[in-house]
Amino acid sequence: MTIDELLSTRVRALRKQRGYTLEVLAQRSGVSRSMISLIERGQTSATAAVLGKLAQALQVPLAALFADERQTRAPQPLARADAQPCWRDPATGYERRQLSPVGFPAPFEMLEVVFPPGQRVAFDNGLRSQALHQQLWLLQGELQLTLGTLSWHLRAGDCLAMVLDQTLVFSNPGREPARYLLVLAAPGSSLPPLPVVFPGEMDD
Known part of the structure; x- marks a missing residue:
């Protein structure tokens, strides 16, 4: 399939x-x-x-x-590189690779994304019944992220923690692809309260 x-x-x-x-x-x-x-x-x-x-x-x-729920055998803890599902957005060329073993129970999931230069994608998270926690570690290039009224310009090596409860916009203002690792908390995971972020702590 x-x-x-x-x-x-x-x-x-x-x-x-x-x-x-x-x-x-x-x-x-x-x-x-x-x-x-x-x-x-x-x-x-x-x-x-x-x-x-x-x-x-x-x-x-x-x-x-x-998520492929057709598996008939027990989920395995190892996901070989050549078997990791990869999807490409037909509109932007955004590529999403699932790194975590499919179906294996864990409190988080890891993804690798390659985001082409000059592209933009928006996700509306405001109506979810449960906010999702996510962390992004930028491995290569640069990335502009906007979450609600907050905005960050990330450079290689930066790591950003987010709670997905508002519209999230990804854009790549650079001249090369942005490659990053996403770690998403599984729905229902027990997480501490989100600390207050003051405007002075954000990037321009």
Whole structure:
């Protein structure tokens, strides 16, 4: 099964689990009914922005849309490099590789992302029933992140901790791809309260 086939299966399965019709999911997500139908039938490749809207409406992390629940054998603790699922956004060229072993129980998940220069992607996280914790370690290039009213310009080696409870915008203002590691807390993980961030602690 290809990544696009997996995405179509997962969107359809999650929609049915929640008892949503195509019309209801379209209203909740802002994605047209016809587009959702094409995605579920595997007749189009959804962009990162569209997948973000669908995940938001389905009340799941974006990573849940890439979870393959068809496994018949016990999850293994080792994910070989050549077997790690990789997805490419058809709109921006953004590449997302799942590093963590698929289905293996853990309180977090690791992803590697390569973000092309000059590109921008926005994810709306404001309506989630549960805020998600995420940390980003920039390995190469530069990246501009905006979370709600806060903004950071990251350079190679910087690490940013975030709580995904507002609109999150990624953009690459540089001339080379930005490569970064994402660590996402699993839904329901026990985490300490988020400390207060004062404006003076942010980058210009």
